[in-house]
Amino acid sequence: xxxxxxxxxxxxxxxNGSGKTQAAVWHLSMADIDKRPWVVYNSKxxxxxxxxxxxxxxxxxxxxxxxxxxxTHPLPDQTEEVENHMWSVWEKxxxxxxxxxxxxxxxxxxxxxxxxxxxxxxxxxVITLSQRPVWLDPFVLSEAxxxxxxxxxxxxxxxxxxxxxxxxxxxxxxxYHSYYYDVGLNKTVTLKPVPDMDSIHATFDxxxxxxxxxx
Numbered sequence: 001x002x003x004x005x006x007x008x009x010x011x012x013x014x015x016n017g018s019g020k021t022q023a024a025v026w027h028l029s030m031a032d033i034d035k036r037p038w039v040v041y042n043s044k045x046x047x048x049x050x051x052x053x054x055x056x057x058x059x060x061x062x063x064x065x066x067x068x069x070x071x072t073h074p075l076p077d078q079t080e081e082v083e084n085h086m087w088s089v090w091e092k093x094x095x096x097x098x099x100x101x102x103x104x105x106x107x108x109x110x111x112x113x114x115x116x117x118x119x120x121x122x123x124x125x126v127i128t129l130s131q132r133p134v135w136l137d138p139f140v141l142s143e144a145x146x147x148x149x150x151x152x153x154x155x156x157x158x159x160x161x162x163x164x165x166x167x168x169x170x171x172x173x174x175x176y177h178s179y180y181y182d183v184g185l186n187k188t189v190t191l192k193p194v195p196d197m198d199s200i201h202a203t204f205d206x207x208x209x210x211x212x213x214x215x
Contacts, residue, residue, distance in 0.1 A: 014150025054208035086111035103135035
């Protein structure tokens with residue numbers, strides 16, 4: 001299986017408790033975090049995200065320029081601040097974006113949509129997670145080059161995702177398993193659970209410790 005490159009988008013969807021967040025953090029640990037900055041919008045203040053070794057916490061008035069993982073915690077009433085921050089990321093270019101619970105970015109966030117639709121040419125790859133795909137900006141799914149799909153309980157969510165992937169979402173996989181679809185290769189594989197969070201964090205530690213020594 002291929003992983004997304006520095007200009008490709010990944011959509012990860014699944015119901016709460018299906019394993020999507022752990023999978024997303026694993027993908028982030030495998031991304032080019034040692035070559036450019038990645039901004040993480042951790043709206044739920046997920047502990048497994050906040051515990052990433054060597055990650056730095058930033059406000060919505062800061063745009064990182066050095067490689068590494070940079071975490072911000074937007075509040076529900078900060079939609080304008082989030083949109084402005086995303087415009088700054090778009091303008092800066094060559095910054096990875098990780099969005100936990102993409103529906104919290106809103107369906108009318110023009111900067112988020114610009115990152116999704118223009119990110120390929122600007123090297124703004126996006127990883128988006130969501131437990132309710134039906135609430136997402138439609139460009140999250142339409143612009144993804146990779147999809148990872150865990151269990152979806154709601155029929156509307158399965159129908160929404162089913163418009164973009166060539167497999168049967170009614171067939172339930174074992175717990176923490178997922179379908180992984182590579183659009184470019186038109187290839188679907190069934191993935192076993194990703195490594196445990198301690199192992200994932202160890203990967204961050206190993207990769208980002210080297211970065212910190214060079215900054």
